[in-house]
Amino acid sequence: MAIEKIVVVDDELMIRKALETQLRNKRYSVASTGNLKGARKILARDSFDLVFLDLRLPDGEGTDLLEEIMAKADGPMVVMMTGYGSVESAVSCMQMGAFDYVVKPFSFDQIEVVVDKVASFDKMRRVTKYYVEESDSRSSDIVGESNPVKALKTLVDKVAKTEATVLISGENGTGKELVARELYRNSLLAKQPYIRVNCAAISETLMESEFFGHEKGSFTGATERREGRFELADGGTILLDEISEISPALQAKLLRVLQEKEFERVGGNKTIQVKVRVLATTNRNLLEEVKAGKFREDLYYRLNVFPISVPPLRDRDEDILLLAKTFLVRHKTRHGIEKISFSPSCEKAIIAHEWPGNVRELENAVERAVILADAGKPLHGELLGLGHLSNIKPAEEVTPSLASEVESIEEIEKMHITKILQKCDGNKTHAAKKLGLNVRTLRNKIKQYEIEN
Ligand SMILES: Nc1ncnc2c1ncn2[C@@H]1O[C@H](COP(=O)(O)OP(=O)(O)OP(=O)(O)O)[C@@H](O)[C@H]1O
Ligand SMILES: [Mg+2]
Missing domain, CATH: 1.10.8.60 (Helicase, Ruva Protein; domain 3)
Incomplete structure (x- = not known):
């Protein structure tokens, strides 16, 4: 669930309290206030996913705050609340970047629909960002007519449909990532997210946050709460590229995700559950790494459900x-x-x-x-x-x-x-x-x- 923390800004106490209570009942964490000053304070204190913002407030216009929120790159989404008379201004708020508006008085069903819309849009936005970063424009068909490649293609076709965890091994530059992408594209999850983590490129300290996300303030530099790649991949596929490179501590945490399908963000105590298909690549012989005591044996067996080896040129x-x-x-x-x-x-x-x-x-x-x-x-x-x-x-x-x-x-x-x-x-x-x-x-x-x- 991408939407967790919500702010309600409205000077009409009845509306504010009703909305707050109903959202809480739905297990959102809610902060509320009746004016802009209070809203600014709340927003500075923590990172939020969504703000319900009234147009007219005692100490100014909702649009002022909207502008401030929109100026931040990773700010929350905003839904305006407005009376019948000012629907036009609400529309102009959408041009300024508000996600949607609701007209007062509203039913809670309406609010639920809006929150769901925000959640799916937010997820799509984040996933697309990674997707664009990670995928390049190259056509990713596996080219080759040799027997080893024919056998590889047949295997990829079969395994793609199974949702099984796959460990792809092969020398540098043999096409392991290409095979991973083909597995994803031919799977039943092809319309769901595909998220890649390069385990060799990220420093050990940042790796855990990269995998599992972090809460605001959990370490120096964690200025905002951030979802990790496992959360982004929920419902889809994650590629753990160069898996042999992860530290023993992280190997233990990864094992838990593979076994229990749950984890906590760095600095957080809430357990997050995900359903993710895992693909991994390695250019080292992982079994050798296990024998040398560098890679956990239990993790190796969890990953090696379906081994695919990509032949060298x-x-x-x-x-x-x-x-x-x-x-x-x-x-x-x-x-x-x-x-x-x-x-x-x-x-x-x-x-x-x-x-x-x-x-x-x-x-x-x-x-x-x-x-x-x-x-x-x-x-x-x-x-x-x-x-x-x-x-x-x-x-x-x-x-x-x-x-x-x-x-x-x-x-x-x-x-x-x-x-x-x-x-x-x-x-x-x-x-x-x-x-x-x-x-x-x-x-x-x-x-x-x-x-x-
Ligand atoms: N069979 C193939 N057909 C077409 N292109 C291929 C094939 N194999 C590899 N490539 C291309 O070669 C390049 C390297 O492939 P890829 O990144 O998948 O290799 P890798 O095994 O992950 O490499 P590394 O070990 O360096 O991470 C990519 O541009 C990929 O598209
Ligand atoms: Mg690679």
Whole structure:
């Protein structure tokens, strides 16, 4: 339930008390006041989800407070209360950002309908925010015709429908997240939220709050109450990405959520119950981690209800070219570049190359080549960073302009990193993500190439 705390602001005592009592009976926590001053005090004290606000108050207009609330990014939703005579002003309040209005006298049924509407809108808003943050525009179909990938696709189709917990393992860049998204998209919960937590990217201290949310003031920096990812995912699916990275303390808490389906927010004592399908990924061998005493065995078995392992690219050579061509189309479209294709020798070099970074490395190499390519000329191996396989590549294929401007793969890489860094306004985290590098590697390269940043 997303709506918990409500403020009622009305100077008519009867209305205020009636509303307050009825909301309390429905187990909302309610604060009430008869004027703007009181309302400001209440709102400063705690974070609220919803305010019922009267238009005319003894010490000013409800719209003044509405404006203040709307100026805050994460403020509560506001429902105006108004008499018959001032419906027009209530409508203009909605233009200012109020969610809805009710006309006095109202029945409690009306109030319930409004609160439900606010709750579902609020949830949608929050979930969409994460959804947009987490999903990118890439088409997420699993590409591949090799036997291991065919088997993978069949398994994904079957398991998707079961709502079982799935542990997806595989080397870096093999497509674990892609598999997770496919499981979600083909599941019965495909219209429900899909929330991802990257367990490797968040510091241990913030992780618990990220998972379970926190109450206002529960630690320095917790200026507002916040729902965790498990709460946001309620009714839907959560992806615990890189699950091996979580601390022992959090492993214990996670076990409880998986077993009992309940938890408390950081700093809170209310037990929250959720129904969430759990998907997890790992690039470590979790069983080895269990043996080494780094990962709880009971948690491992809870997660490993249905194991799916994503094969590395070296076990599916037949897919390499198909993937490369898919990425070529994807990135040509993305960068608005037409008419480029791989030269035949380039295709050979792509297949011959070992791709330790798997599909991600291949995709990044193709994207880099698309960016660096000269329009109308076929892509050659050097642009993909495969220059050292020069015996495969005939000399005339090196684009003259590029050959004279840049001397080596390092130069190309330097150019590319510089360009991406500029695109990301110098933000190394974003740039590293785009480049498919981790931030530390990017920092090292910036140093190595003496890129100004
Ligand atoms: N079979 C595939 N078909 C199409 N695209 C793929 C495939 N496998 C991976 N990709 C693409 O490769 C990139 C890396 O995949 P993904 O992020 O799923 O890998 P990962 O295993 O989670 O990597 P990491 O271990 O680095 O987190 C993504 O852009 C994804 O869309
Ligand atoms: Mg991943």
